[in-house]
Amino acid sequence: MFSAEAIAAVRAAAEPKSVLPEDAHAPHLEEWRGRWPGETPLILAPSSTEELSRIMAAAYEHGVAIVPQGGNTGLVGGGAAKGEVIVTTKRMRAVRDVSPEGFTMTLETGITLQEAQGIAAEQDRLFPLSIGAEGTANIGGVLSTNAGGVHVLRYGNARDLVLGLEAVLPDGRIWHGLNALRKNNTGYDLKHLFIGGEGTLGIITAAVLKLYPQPKEHVTAMLAVPSAEAAVALLSSAQERSGGQLGSFEIMGDCMVELVLDQFPDLSYPLETKAPYYVLAEFASGQKGSLREVVEGVLENAFERELVLDGTIASSDSQREQLWTIRHNASEAMKLDPSPCVKADVSVPIAAIPGFLQQADEAVLQMEPGARIIAFGHMGDGNIHYDILGPKDGDHGVWRSRMAEFEHRVHDVVVSLDGSISAEHGIGQLKRDELVTRKDPVEMELMRTIKRSLDPKGLMNPGKLLEV
Numbered sequence: 420m421f422s423a424e425a426i427a428a429v430r431a432a433a434e435p436k437s438v439l440p441e442d443a444h445a446p447h448l449e450e451w452r453g454r455w456p457g458e459t460p461l462i463l464a465p466s467s468t469e470e471l472s473r474i475m476a477a478a479y480e481h482g483v484a485i486v487p488q489g490g491n492t493g494l495v496g497g498g499a500a501k502g503e504v505i506v507t508t509k510r511m512r513a514v515r516d517v518s519p520e521g522f523t524m525t526l527e528t529g530i531t532l533q534e535a536q537g538i539a540a541e542q543d544r545l546f547p548l549s550i551g552a553e554g555t556a557n558i559g560g561v562l563s564t565n566a567g568g569v570h571v572l573r574y575g576n577a578r579d580l581v582l583g584l585e586a587v588l589p590d591g592r593i594w595h596g597l598n599a600l601r602k603n604n605t606g607y608d609l610k611h612l613f614i615g616g617e618g619t620l621g622i623i624t625a626a627v628l629k630l631y632p633q634p635k636e637h638v639t640a641m642l643a644v645p646s647a648e649a650a651v652a653l654l655s656s657a658q659e660r661s662g663g664q665l666g667s668f669e670i671m672g673d674c675m676v677e678l679v680l681d682q683f684p685d686l687s688y689p690l691e692t693k694a695p696y697y698v699l700a701e702f703a704s705g706q707k708g709s710l711r712e713v714v715e716g717v718l719e720n721a722f723e724r725e726l727v728l729d730g731t732i733a734s735s736d737s738q739r740e741q742l743w744t745i746r747h748n749a750s751e752a753m754k755l756d757p758s759p760c761v762k763a764d765v766s767v768p769i770a771a772i773p774g775f776l777q778q779a780d781e782a783v784l785q786m787e788p789g790a791r792i793i794a795f796g797h798m799g800d801g802n803i804h805y806d807i808l809g810p811k812d813g814d815h816g817v818w819r820s821r822m823a824e825f826e827h828r829v830h831d832v833v834v835s836l837d838g839s840i841s842a843e844h845g846i847g848q849l850k851r852d853e854l855v856t857r858k859d860p861v862e863m864e865l866m867r868t869i870k871r872s873l874d875p876k877g878l879m880n881p882g883k884l885l886e887v
């Protein structure tokens with residue numbers, strides 16, 4: 420794809436110990452879903468922004484394309500290489516600053532999300548971004564995909580948690596945008612091009628992240644609800660009656676819960692009643708003492724209004740963890756099922772969720788009565804992971820060949836409800852071609868104009884997010 424001389428020039432721009440030996444390539448060429456096998460002539464792991472800048476300048480000069488990688492946990496094929504040079508930020512791990520008084524920390528982007536949470540916690544501060552892959556996903560990856568997760572309802576997604584950024588542009592220039600300002604009205608807010616940009620405009624090397632006070636008390640409940648309509652009403656009531664102390668509100672379809680319990684026999688069903696949907700709701704307070712009473716009041720009202728059929732409140736940290744484990748194991752349980760899985764990560768306005776679930780279920784089951792619909796997700800953000808496994812004893816090859824058809828049908832329903840075909844996982848390769856057909860043409864053209872202007876040679880993560 421690129422000449423040996425061009426690759427040699429890029430390699431020469433890196434420190435010798437930043438060049439990964441071939442026997443260390445494998446984890447960078449396999450992605451989580453196993454759908455996009457990678458291929459690369461060279462993997463570089465620079466340890467500083469300056470070194471990365473030299474590498475990018477050499478790649479630009481010699482016309483070599485780059486695929487940025489973080490923890491490689493992305494679900495849309497955004498970090499998979501097809502002959503390009505892979506640049507991983509995993510050795511860029513400095514903690515540049517932590518300011519508990521200013522409620523900020525400045526981290527290089529090779530630090531994992533879990534480590535970032537720990538760095539904040541050491542100062543009795545909260546970095547609220549939390550996703551299932553947080554032990555491996557790193558700051559660069561979560562910012563580049565604008566990750567969401569389980570605390571968006573209260574704190575927003577990755578985009579809302581960034582004050583400043585440092586990034587290396589495709590031609591090697593460094594953008595020094597690491598300010599910790601909460602007010603800065605000096606024109607276009609360029610950081611938002613890189614956040615959610617999926618590595619198509621440059622490589623994020625450091626970020627100033629917002630911190631919050633650590634909650635002192637959590638109350639977590641798992642609730643059986645009679646319908647998706649009841650879950651929406653419960654969400655609204657819980658937000659109102661708890662005075663904004665609701666931190667997470669996750670919905671789980673009965674098929675999802677059953678699949679997890681089947682795949683992980685150590686977990687047990689925590690309720691006495693079965694229901695079509697379950698809600699995992701977590702409330703958090705900055706003060707100890709009165710939260711449980713508040714939550715009991717919310718639930719009492721919900722039982723009276725028949726919004727809840729059954730429920731349990733975790734009475735210890737280990738019980739809280741057990742309830743979350745059911746939810747967190749959803750993706751892993753699907754991976755363990757032998758059937759390939761359609762993964763539709765979609766969002767609709769919250770009030771439209773029941774209509775979405777009903778219409779999508781009808782459409783899917785009409786196409787394949789044996790399809791197993793595993794619907795779950797961050798209901799408080801209008802985000803449903805509408806995943807579909809093939810019939811239990813069906814032919815996996817046949818199912819795989821039909822998966823795109825099912826995904827399109829689900830997306831038709833989403834678009835008819837003014838929703839988005841990607842809520843939090845991004846576009847990558849998976850949804851690139853579909854994006855063009857679903858997004859406003861003027862918006863697509865503006866995106867292409869930005870891409871051409873920042874990356875005129877088309878060298879940054881080509882083939883991902885958009886074709887220029």
Ligand SMILES: Cc1cc2nc3c(=O)[nH]c(=O)nc-3n(C[C@H](O)[C@H](O)[C@H](O)COP(=O)(O)OP(=O)(O)OC[C@H]3O[C@@H](n4cnc5c(N)ncnc54)[C@H](O)[C@@H]3O)c2cc1C
Pocket residue numbers: 451486487488489490491492493494496497498508528549550551552555556557558559560561562563564565566567568569617618619621622623624750751843844847880883
């Ligand atoms: C089990 C599991 C659970 C998940 N749960 C959630 C969830 O709840 N919410 C959610 O939003 N997502 C979730 N995800 C998907 C999510 O997108 C990723 O886990 C995470 O955001 C990606 O981080 P990463 O470091 O692994 O990035 P990678 O996979 O390495 O890269 C992702 C994209 O970002 C680009 N990129 C990486 N680093 C940089 C950088 N420094 N500069 C520029 N571009 C870069 C890559 O080129 C690629 O396009 C989950 C994934 C898994 C496997």
